[in-house]
Amino acid sequence: MTEPTILAIESSCDETSAAVIRGGKVLSNIIATQAVHEKYGGVVPELASRAHQQNIIPVVSQALLTANVTKSELNAVAFTKGPGLLGALLVGCSFAKSFALGLNIPLIEVNHMQAHILAHFIEDPKPSFPFLCLTVSGGHTQIVLVKDHLDMEIIGQTTDDAVGEAFDKTAKMLGLPYPGGPMLDKAAATGNPEAFQFPVGNMPGYNFSFSGIKTSVLYFLKEKSKDNPGFAQENMADICASVQQTLIKTLLKKLVQASKDLGIKEIAIAGGVSANSGLRKTLQDYAVKYKWNVYIPAFQYCTDNAAMIAMASHFQYLKSDFATQYVSPEPRMKF
Structure with missing residues (x-):
């Protein structure tokens, strides 16, 4: 099996993030924060969803550009299925499904909390x-x-x-x-x-x-x-x-x-x-x-980021753990 190249998307809360991983090595990890919530003292779900819609295309484009990877080189698209805010998850899920379908490549659904744990495999030790x-x-x-x-x-x-x-x-x-x-x-x-x-x-x-x-x-x-x-x-x-x-x-x-x-x-x-x-x-x-x-x-892998989603998807890809195009977000997803 050739080393898989995967685009990963994270949109569970108030960070819009995209990363590219190849053969288990993270090539890019782009994060767009949402300052709109500051005046409310907490995350407003509807505003988070709208910000994800605005950010996701430029963030994905920058992730591919930074990684020096073209769409045709991708072997799969991964996304956060849950847990998280429903509207926020929907943006990432819908984009990932459309992207994968357009390229005719597999889709990988990732558990957000498992991905946090697998962030430990991005770097040594x-x-x-x-x-x-x-x-x-x-x-x-x-x-x-x-x-x-x-x-x-x-x-x-x-x-x-x-x-x-x-x-x-x-x-x-x-x-x-x-x-x-x-x-x-x-x-x-x-x-x-x-x-x-x-x-x-x-x-x-x-x-x-x-x-x-x-x-x-x-x-x-x-x-x-x-x-x-x-x-x-x-x-x-x-x-x-x-x-x-x-x-x-x-x-x-x-x-x-x-x-x-x-x-x-x-x-x-x-x-x-x-x-x-x-x-x-x-x-x-x-x-x-x-x-x-x-x-x-490292600090950049503690908070929500797509690099951890990418790392989880790498291991899932090796197991041929793929989702169908009918997959939906699960805000209260368990292990």
């Missing part, structure tokens, strides 16, 4: 199987047992809100600008993580619960602001550092438990929250403490 991957984003929090490139099992997950949402909602309550999570991370850098205590739900097994900490922060701020309206602003760094440490310790407590129970020391993180500097540093500290081999993706 790469984890060895089996490994545990903590996938953390605005919509998901999971501990995944990765047995092979396409053989994964969720062994723990949030029972309510994702950790990324806890970061974002806390940032919004503190009046930090969008996107909240990175802004909270930045503010936490100069704060005292022991300044304040916040509780987090203790779920059985390897599961998580993050709905409680948002409520805790809300009432904490209301109480402290009664006598001092400027409390949040005056203590911004300490509040951010304390919340961040609480969330990180909660995540890694379950990861440590899973590692010990399964005897696995190959540990990875993936997803948008894996860009958090506090999480990355703490994971490195835990690597020394527990003698783990830790794998942290």
